Amino acid sequence: MAKLWQKENQTTDAKIEKFTIGNDPVYDLQLARYDVLGSLAHITMLEKVGLLGADELGPLCAELKAIYAQIEAGDFTIEDGMEDVHSQIEYLLTQKLGDQGKKIHAGRSRNDQVLVDLKLFMRAEIQHIADAVERLFDLLIAKSEAHKNDLLPGYTHLQIAMPSSFGLWFGAYAESLVEDIELLEAAFRLANKNPLGSGAGYGSSFPLDRKYTTELLGFESPHVNVVNAQLSRGKTELYVLTAIAQIATTLSKLAMDVCLYNSQNFGFIELPSSLTTGSSIMPHKKNPDVAELLRGKANKLKALPNQLQLLTSNLPSGYHREFQLTKELLMPAIEEILDGLEITHYMVSHLKVKKDLLVDSKYDLLFSVEEVNKLVVQGVPFREAYQIVGKKIEDGAFDGSTREINHSHLGSIGNLGLAEIQDQKEIAWKRFGFEKVNKAIAALIS
Structure with missing residues (x-):
């Protein structure tokens, strides 16, 4: 089948054609409905600017919408020998409408x-x-x-x-x-x-x-x-x-x-x-x-x-x-x-x-920061409080069994901020x- 770009009496070597087309027909099936939409918009515009007759627009739109319905139903295919989805759709139009179908490409490139x-x-x-x-x-x-x-x-x-x-x-x-x-x-x-x-x-x-x-x-x-x-x-x-x-x-x-x-x-x-x-x-x-x-x-x-x-x-x-x-x-x-x-x-x-x-004793040390913060609230400078708690941990004297948590600021355990998210x-x-x-x-x- 002739390609959209192919000149008269020009042929393409099968090996070269296979290499250049590659997997395009497979992926082009996913583009088919969008190719129809683009064509509908394009020909509607061509009629508006006088490059397509009003009597031509109606049949073209009707056939394109029929192809769209075929695509949506899963019945659309790109035939063997057809280069891409654009060629297939234009071919279907010309089969139905003759030379009228060829007019959809005016003012457009692949x-x-x-x-x-x-x-x-x-x-x-x-x-x-x-x-x-x-x-x-x-x-x-x-x-x-x-x-x-x-x-x-x-x-x-x-x-x-x-x-x-x-x-x-x-x-x-x-x-x-x-x-x-x-x-x-x-x-x-x-x-x-x-x-x-x-x-x-x-x-x-x-x-x-x-x-x-x-x-x-x-x-x-x-x-x-x-x-x-x-x-x-x-x-x-x-x-x-x-x-x-x-x-x-x-x-x-x-x-x-x-x-x-x-x-x-x-x-x-x-x-x-x-x-x-x-x-x-x-x-x-x-x-x-x-x-x-x-x-x-x-x-x-x-x-x-x-x-x-x-x-x-x-x-x-x-x-x-x-x-x-x-x-x-x-x-x-x-x-x-x-x-x-x-x-x-x-x-x-x-x-x-x-x-x-967290009831497991192996998680006691998770609460060391809470102990530091308690001392800070009582007036102990943070660095000193850190050292006090650190010394208790080092000596094995830290008691993390109270499991008290007082997180209230936005985005913390006690205030997840889900409404803000x-x-x-x-x-x-x-x-x-x-x-x-x-x-x-x-x-x-x-």
Whole structure:
């Protein structure tokens, strides 16, 4: 089949074609619905500026919406010999409408076509990620409230340090996710800019209305400079992968805590059988394989921003074929982080917190700081109080059996600040503006 770029009587060696196309048809299936949306906006604009007749717009829109329904039903395929999703959709249109179907490419290059597809794809997937993070956040806040009075040893350098609580532990990861979302929101801002109309990176002599397509697709604004629109290729993916890597960092640290806390030497939590596996030789083993695999998969995601940086390094302005390979980093990463968020939600939902951990005498020294602070309240200078308690510990005379804790400041054991964390979360989520995007897309395909 002829390619969109192919000249008459020109052929392509099969080996070269296989190398250059690579896995694009597989990943392009994920872009299909967005290619239709971009085409709907583009031809609606072409009719507005007089480059397409009103009698032509109706049939084209009807066929594109039929293809969209086919994609949503899971019945859309990219046929053998078809180079990419753009070729497949244009081919389907020409099969139905003849030369009319060929008119959808006027004023457009495959460069800005794939750019708008990717922007729309990333924008939609960011919403899915944000939804999954929100579900995990809500669970962590609920767990924090439920276990605010269940004390837990706090560690520095993996040495017992000061009293903590499960409320503090769950709440810490909830707030960490809010901070991760702020990075994801920055990625959304860049994904929510319209590159359509930039062509191959140098615009068009057609009187394209780029503000109109921006409105139709629900973008916040266009990439104003057409060269910069092309510069956003790779850059937008990097923003998204960096945000994914940061969420993965939070999940990895939580998974590591679960591995530690589930071990017999810590014994702070208990995992159900569904989250553990046994040993082929040791009948007592309940290995936290799910948490370990979560930790490993999250750590792999953390490497992706560096891979993308290396892939696109030293490239001058304009389009280069290396950008095709960014899909192979981006699309699996989105699937992995969504799976990771789902399994983390399941794990946190089902882990069992053990009560009364700090009654054990081995945790007496956790309360040494409380003793120092008591002396300070009585008027003893802090450094002197520190030395007094330190001498008692050294002499084996320290009594930490009282287990008194008087933490009342914001964000401490006695004042978790969950309402404040919830407020931060609400502010962060509102900044996305998903409602405007969803309303525009719904109008476009209605």
